[in-house]
Amino acid sequence: MKKMKNIIEVRDERLNDIISSDASIECVASGFRFLEGPIWHTKDHHLIFSDIMGNGLYKWSEADGVTLFRENSYMANGNTYDREGRIVTCEHATSRVTRTELTGEVVVLASHYQDQELNSPNDIVVKSDGAIYFTDPNPGRGPRVGVPRKQELPFQGVYRYTESEGLTLLVDDFSKPNGLCFSLDERYLFINDTDHQHIRRFDVKSDGTLTNGCLWADLTGEEPGVADGMKVDQDGNLFCSGPGGIQIFDEDAKLLGRILTPEIAANFTWGDKDLHRIYMAASTSLYRIKVKVSGRPLF
Numbered sequence: 001m002k003k004m005k006n007i008i009e010v011r012d013e014r015l016n017d018i019i020s021s022d023a024s025i026e027c028v029a030s031g032f033r034f035l036e037g038p039i040w041h042t043k044d045h046h047l048i049f050s051d052i053m054g055n056g057l058y059k060w061s062e063a064d065g066v067t068l069f070r071e072n073s074y075m076a077n078g079n080t081y082d083r084e085g086r087i088v089t090c091e092h093a094t095s096r097v098t099r100t101e102l103t104g105e106v107v108v109l110a111s112h113y114q115d116q117e118l119n120s121p122n123d124i125v126v127k128s129d130g131a132i133y134f135t136d137p138n139p140g141r142g143p144r145v146g147v148p149r150k151q152e153l154p155f156q157g158v159y160r161y162t163e164s165e166g167l168t169l170l171v172d173d174f175s176k177p178n179g180l181c182f183s184l185d186e187r188y189l190f191i192n193d194t195d196h197q198h199i200r201r202f203d204v205k206s207d208g209t210l211t212n213g214c215l216w217a218d219l220t221g222e223e224p225g226v227a228d229g230m231k232v233d234q235d236g237n238l239f240c241s242g243p244g245g246i247q248i249f250d251e252d253a254k255l256l257g258r259i260l261t262p263e264i265a266a267n268f269t270w271g272d273k274d275l276h277r278i279y280m281a282a283s284t285s286l287y288r289i290k291v292k293v294s295g296r297p298l299f
Contacts, residue, residue, distance in 0.1 A: 007245070007260040015248060015257040018237060019291045025262065028279070028286045029066045032058075034145060035281035036229075037079040037123075039087070040271035042297040047271055049281050050076040052092060052145045060286065075146055078123035078229075078267070081298040083130050090121035092140025093147045097121050097132070097161065110134075110159070110167050116152040123179050123229065123267075126298075127186060131208050132161040133170075135177035135191065158191055160208055170210045171202070179230030179240065179267070183251075184296075190216060192227035192240060199227065199240060199253075217253040219243060223260075229267030229281075234294045239278075241265050246280065259289060270295020 008021045015021075033053035040047055046061040048069055057070040057079075070076075075092035082088055087100040088109070095118040097110040109132065111118060120140020125133050137156045140146030155172040158180070171177070175195035182189055182204070189210060192199045197219045202210035219227050221243030228241035237256070238249045245261035246268060259265075263283035271279045275294040280287045 007262075009244070009258040009260055010256075011258075012250075012254060012256040014250065018233070018235075018248065018256065018293050019259070019289070023289055023291070025259075025280075025287050025289050027262075028288050029060060030285040032284050032286075034266070034283065035286060036077050036266050037089070038267060038269045038271075038279050038281045038286070039079045039081055039298060040269050040275070040279065040295075041081070041085070042275070042299070043085070045271075045273060047269070047279055047286075048079060048087060049279075049286065050079060050089075052077055055093075057089075075140065077121070077140070077145075078134070080124050080126055082126050082132070083128075083299050085299050088124055088126065088132060090124050090134060092120045092145060095120055095140065097124065097134055110161050113153060113157075113159070113167055113169060119151055119153055119156055120146055122177070125180055125182060127182060127208070129208075130162070133180060133189065134159055134161070135174075135180055137174075137176040137178060137194070139176075158210075162208075168209065171213065178226075179228050181230045181232055181238070184232060184234075184236045190230060190238060192219075192230055194226045194228065197227050197242070199230070199238075217249055217255070219247055220255070221247075221258070225264045229265075231269070231295065233270070233291075234275075234296055237293065239268065241267060245282075246278075261287065263287075269298075 032051045036050045038049040059069040078090040119138040158171040180191045201216035203212040219242035223244035225243040230240040246259040265282040268280040
């Protein structure tokens with residue numbers, strides 16, 4: 001695999017404790033159309049990821065390389081694992097959130113809110129209690145990364161789903177909600193807005209709903225890239241796709257630096273047996289880079 005030159009931009013010396021300033025990016029696989037939603041299986045040590053425009057889900061492992069996991073993914077975008085190791089997926093073409101059972105059966109978890117179709121579920125996370133949180137902007141109703149059709153809901157929201165309570169609307173004042181992640185202690189939920197290039201932080205109440213939303217950080221840079229995939233590492237540092245690649249913040253929203261990627265990085269996840277490598281879904285290619293601080297296992 002070809003290694004690329006130094007691409008770490010240091011804004012704060014503490015970044016050196018997270019990633020080496022001379023770290024290099026490797027291209028793992030290429031030739032796709034629009035990669036998204038990478039997730040690492042911590043037991044079987046493989047990666048599942050979406051090619052939205054290619055309408056497929058793919059699997060990658062060190063031993064086998066890239067193989068087709070699902071031919072028709074309904075233009076799947078974000079993926080995650082639930083606490084039982086089942087894949088939960090956002091589908092652009094159907095406006096659904098689905099779950100792939102361990103048997104391979106696909107079941108629909110959410111498709112409508114108050115009898116109106118969801119817009120196009122985008123990114124998704126699972127809380128430690130099993131509750132599923134996802135964003136629902138409208139790009140999947142457009143021609144490039146979805147199926148053109150009229151939007152039924154008058155807003156672009158963020159939702160919580162549980163099997164006992166069904167679907168709960170949490171927030172409806174975003175322009176284009178996209179990436180989301182919990183803080184380490186799950187006291188906060190971070191949600192970014194693609195249109196505004198910023199990250200908002202919400203308090204998570206005891207019933208799982210959100211309150212006290214506030215602006216937490218702005219994404220900066222003149223390079224291509226927008227607020228998209230977002231996660232925290234084992235030390236609580238927040239990583240967010242944005243201009244130039246991936247931007248890294250400390251717990252107080254201080255920008256520590258950026259990983260400058262060869263292509264626009266839409267999303268990423270930590271992988272390998274020790275979770276010390278970030279796998280980045282960047283436009284047509286899958287890249288990876290070694291880090292000093294591990295990520296958090298999805299289940």
